[in-house]
Amino acid sequence: MLELSRDAMERLGRTVMEQLISHRTGIRDKAAGRVLSRKEADSLLAEPLPLDGTDPEALVGRLEREVFSNISHVDHPRFFAFVPGPGNFVATMGAALAAGHNVFAGTWLGGSGAARLEQTVIDWLKEAVGYPWGGGGLFVSGGSMANLTALGAARHAKLGSHDARGIVYFSDQTHSAVERALRVLGMPESHMRRIPADPSFGLDVDHLAGLVRSDREAGLTPFCVVANAGTTNTGAVDPLNAIAELCETEGLWFHVDGAYGAAAVFGRRATEKLQGLSRADSIALDPHKWLFQPFECGCLLVRDSVALRSAYAIHPEYMVDTRLEDEEINYCEYGVQLSRSFRALSLWLTLKTFGAGAMGEAIDHAFEMADHAEAVLSGMPGWAVVTRPSMAILTFRFVDGPEESLDTWNAAMVRQLRESGVAMVSSTLLDGAYVIRLCPTNPRTTREDIEVTLDALAQSARDAGYCL
Ligand SMILES: Cc1ncc(COP(=O)(O)O)c(C=O)c1O
Known part of the structure; x- marks a missing residue:
């Protein structure tokens, strides 16, 4: 009872490993995140208690399509929201x-x-x-x-x-x-x-x-x-x-x-x-x-x-x-x-x-990415750094417009970026004002990832007609 044959264990193990390795190696080509509406989630995943069993390999495939494609990929190189969870494959195997x-x-x-x-x-x-x-x-x-x-x-x-x-x-x-x-x-x-x-x-x-x-x-x-x-x-x-x-x-x-x-x-x-x-x-x-x-x-x-x-x-x-x-x-x-x-x-x-040295380098990489984001922002007309990078967290906002519209505009850009799947940033309030927050702790993040992300935000400001 509740047992698989050795063959079935091997097949299931291979299916799981293949999925995990494909995720790790192919993540850059995925959307940074996808959020289901409650209705979509219900229609995909609400179901009665299963009385009979199903082939677990098919279930792993279904999970990939219906669950793992509908999450924020906190390990994506362009996931800069909240505090990311970049993970690493060796740790996955440890777990x-x-x-x-x-x-x-x-x-x-x-x-x-x-x-x-x-x-x-x-x-x-x-x-x-x-x-x-x-x-x-x-x-x-x-x-x-x-x-x-x-x-x-x-x-x-x-x-x-x-x-x-x-x-x-x-x-x-x-x-x-x-x-x-x-x-x-x-x-x-x-x-x-x-x-x-x-x-x-x-x-x-x-x-x-x-x-x-x-x-x-x-x-x-x-x-x-x-x-x-x-x-x-x-x-x-x-x-x-x-x-x-x-x-x-x-x-x-x-x-x-x-x-x-x-x-x-x-x-x-x-x-x-x-x-x-x-x-x-x-x-x-x-x-x-x-x-x-x-x-x-x-x-x-x-x-x-x-x-x-x-x-x-x-x-x-x-x-x-x-x-x-x-x-x-x-x-x-x-x-x-x-x-x-x-x-x-x-x-x-x-x-x-x-080794601890490689761990240190992976951490210091985040400081470089935050510094690079600050440098890119300083050349973007209409944008201002609000707090300079500290422990690799940077906050900034679009400032070229009437003060009373800025919070709404910035929030719209954060939402559009998320919906585009290109990248994810998050926001917070500093002294009551809405700011965009970037936390680039993923060691696989490149300078280009930072540039693509900031460019996508600038593009959404242009598309909305906030600036030229
Ligand atoms: C400074 C700080 N303290 C505490 C927490 C809570 O940690 P956890 O979500 O692991 O419970 C966080 C989470 O981001 C954090 O940034």
């Missing part, structure tokens, strides 16, 4: 191996080899961010879970049995994942200090220090500052050293959301900006973003892994068999998940296959 062996990475008993390998990869990441010996961390589903896990540990370490007066500080450019994490942890809105960012979209440390002081005077308990190493909006990096200084003086937990940007420690272009990162108590870093892993490969690093264990370890009687000796690592004791997949494997395979 397949982890799933194929169905590794249980929650306990040492369940996967001692996997747990040790996870620790090895965590050690590599710790070394890359400059953490001292003795820290730790774990793989999680992504930035949202890394931030949640860190903030849970911060609260436990600094507020003990949940002091109801705890206050947490972050800039208004911080990803919503942080606020959601605080909500999940039961923190009332009134205990979150969302500090207006400075003109370069970084955290204003003087403002922060003033708030910490006045909160203490009001009898509240400041306990944590969340800084950004690469905001989602503009790639801004908060002044990490100055924040570390304040946190050390005030005894606050210093968490850095580097879900997007912290990976740049592997390259050379962000060394200065990321100074101070290693002083954080905890760092969220997503390999599924800028370390080219498949989705649901996130990571949390901590200076002191005891903080994680004391926040999360519980020893129920039905898990007594998992307690072998003192030295084993039971990753379920360091975070929220018990059953967890072997996410570290794909990053291990990638780093071992290509």
Whole structure:
């Protein structure tokens, strides 16, 4: 039951592999993305529970036509929207191996080899961010879970049995994942200090220090500052050293959301900006973003892994068999998940296959692409760069028209570009104004891809009669 013959397994495996390899090698010729209407999606994919079976090879073909052709290809060389997921084929194979062996990475008993390998990869990441010996961390589903896990540990370490007066500080450019994490942890809105960012979209440390002081005077308990190493909006990096200084003086937990940007420690272009990162108590870093892993490969690093264990370890009687000796690592004791997949494997395979140097070059390529986009834009009449490239994120907009029409015009161009399939960019609001946002983290992106994309936007401005 529920089995295939060896022959059928081989045929299915070949069909899947052929599809994946064709996707990888042919992606440049595909549309960057395609979005179905709800009606189209229903008519293709809504169906009753299948009572009888179907040939799985035919199903894989159907999936390619009906599902995989109707997604945003976040790994497309002209996908510049949000935070792309460029991936890499070796990591795909790593994920397949982890799933194929169905590794249980929650306990040492369940996967001692996997747990040790996870620790090895965590050690590599710790070394890359400059953490001292003795820290730790774990793989999680992504930035949202890394931030949640860190903030849970911060609260436990600094507020003990949940002091109801705890206050947490972050800039208004911080990803919503942080606020959601605080909500999940039961923190009332009134205990979150969302500090207006400075003109370069970084955290204003003087403002922060003033708030910490006045909160203490009001009898509240400041306990944590969340800084950004690469905001989602503009790639801004908060002044990490100055924040570390304040946190050390005030005894606050210093968490850095580097879900997007912290990976740049592997390259050379962000060394200065990321100074101070290693002083954080905890760092969220997503390999599924800028370390080219498949989705649901996130990571949390901590200076002191005891903080994680004391926040999360519980020893129920039905898990007594998992307690072998003192030295084993039971990753379920360091975070929220018990059953967890072997996410570290794909990053291990990638780093071992290509080396950390190649990883750094792939990351630095994004900085070059963002710089090139800025240079191209500076020669495009009617267009203005709004924020210069920071951690390879650039924002810009079409400005040649009546102020009251610009937001609508820019939004129309973003939509047209998406519908054309040529490329995908996304948008955000900066100081209330609509800007177009380009995040070129795919190492397969070329200068020509950047030019084609910007040219398509300029062409849609011309087609709409916004400019000559
Ligand atoms: C800075 C930052 N933090 C957190 C997140 C949330 O990460 P995830 O989507 O992996 O949960 C993102 C996602 O883009 C991000 O850019």
